[in-house]
Amino acid sequence: MNKNNIVFRVQNYNKVSFGALLGACSEELLSHLKIIIWEGTGPIPPEALNGRTLLVYSFMMAHVKSVESEILQLKSQFSESAVEAFFISGGAHVTATPESITAMGFDLAVCGESEEFFPEFLAKWLEKCPPRGIVKIEPGKVDLNLYPGFHRLTNYLPPVEISRGCKWGCSYCAVPRLYHGTLRYRSVESILSIARQYFQIQPSRRRIKFLSSNSFGYGSEDGRKPNISALKELMLGLRSEGVTEISFGSFPSEVRPDFVTEEVMETIRPFLTNDTIVMGIQTGNDKRLAAMGRGHDRETAVRAVEMLKKYRFRAHVDFIIGLPHEKQDEQDDLLTFMEELVHKYNVKVHMHTFMPLPATPWENQLSSVISANARRRLKALAASNNLDGWWENQIHYGRKKT
Template sequence: MNIFFHETNSNKYSINTLTRAVEDIENLKLYFFSNYKDIKNLIKKNDVIAFSFMTHNEDDEKKLAMTIEAEHYGIRLIAGGPAITDKNTDKFVQIFDNLFIGEGEEILRDFISGKIKKIAVNNQHVDINKYGSVSEKYKRFGSIEITRGCPYGCFYCETSNIMGKIQRHKRLELIRKEIEILLRNNFKDIRFITPDLASYGSKDGITPDLKEFNRFVDMVCEIVKGRGRVFLGSFPSEIRPEHISDELCEILKGRTSSKTIIIGAQSGSDEILKKINRRHSVDDVIKAVATLVKYGFSVDVDFIFGFPFETEETLNDTKKLITLLIQKYRARIHIHYFMPLPSTPFENLTPKLLTKELRKYLSSLTSKKLAFGQWENQLGQKS
């Protein structure tokens, strides 16, 4: 069997994980393409074209799938990813031959062995110690997943619903092996995938276990020392604001190449934070930024605009917090526009269009390089 994975900026880490999960299967060859033209003449009858996508790019992926199908007879189109849930399969069944819902490693293995139906749902959470994040066989290198799942269940976010609320941490010896694979293949920047870096080793994902976290950082720094760089708390991970402490910063200080730490505020209004189930306060955000700056880090802070229940009062609270973070702590603001995502409590909400005044405000921050983000593309309108 030949499988061609369509790779985008949004799915490259997922493809790495899926590749590692199936690379041991006999008589299987994997190919990867970003541009359809590169593999157009390689596709033959019975080949499989695989897609994994998020809500924001599902239209582009469906269009590409239809183009490929129109030009090749007898191929099979398969699709998975966060955009596909058990509630919205009608949008995809006319295009794709098989739909995968849930974590994909074992579903893909079952598909290759011929065990699954047209719509395959995995309600069981994968043991991330069974599979890996990189594939030496196929030279698929990138960030290493160390934790999967999130206990918080923010109402706008898919992570808890897709990956579960019980966190699964990768064992230290397996993280060590994956770092060694990267280093011996001249991949020298070591980064990690986790919904909250500080939760590594925590039993409940809510109360940090700094002793276990320190063991993780010690191990990583020991392996990488003199051979590469370690990035902790920067993309593709972040740290929840209430988990930032002097003790955590002491562990990170001088041991990470990350000059900037990412934290999620999402709003400057405690009222909004409660409505979106963030489970931290505005004061937690201020304390987190102040602590990080004290230890010499720069900070990028995420904010979401466009919640339908946003009011002028809550919006003013957010603007005040942004002003404080920029002026006092020189933080940089990462702007997002609310997008209702499938499988979340907010999936049926309608985003609130941003007023001309608010768009002008956000554009001003961006033009002064005080803020950044794809909010205009997400909004679908220019300021």
């Protein structure tokens, strides 16, 4: 029987999504497909042009232009080869702006979490009756414990997703909107089972990393205060599974400053091998923190940085410059605040320029111009290796409506 092709358009930023999709499919279903992983900047693998082909994309706002021109080129390639091709895309950007995705030439835009939908869609595509247009999946329903979040075929064992969603509502952030303000956790049992499988697949592996918008909030019932017993259970479980390198609260996870407490530190520090914690502060201006709905103030943030240093962690802190209507003197204050944190607590700054993300309360806001003085000071911090991030590239997206 001729197999149908499925091409995953893999980039560094979407490996996790494709592993999760494949991991959600049964081996029986996948046995009907020739799976092609197309990674990097080279041309599409030639075998994809040889048979009926499904092309799967997931991308973010910053990649729209490059994906659009790639789709155009592929459509003409498939048409010249007289091969039937179906283009499907999902992910956060698609969920926020599905109409723009079908306008780019995709046959189907999938809004929402796809673990349940994707296997059903594949079965329909194999039967040659796939849905077209836009599919909207009810948000916040997927039970993480039913899906491993990876598949060995992608040759990538991602950080284990221990939570999904967020109970906070920061005005610039897409996470609470994507998941309708829900917050779900993967159980300790499920996390340990994935760790066990990783060690089976890669026997020399020692380290397990995690994915969460607030690692220190693992198991928190209301998402507002730490759950010490859940953190303890997770740490003891990982140790009993033989995980000798537990990297928790570091990239690609983050933590909130109000969850960096003495009790949390005492609970997790003895288990962790990472020396960096990624934390969001965003700005040092209390009025702006309140306006963006962060739910903590500057003092709490400074206390968290102090606490991390006391427990021998280097804080890698997210900040945003160019917030809507931000004045030059506020930018000067922000730079002074960041420089103080760098010099006093050895903080490393992860710098962002404000970008109006679709479907967020601030989607129609523009970023403020970053003053020449602020740019000079940001570059000085970067030159001394105390600042990283894509803030310069993001300037273009923050001003896109001008």
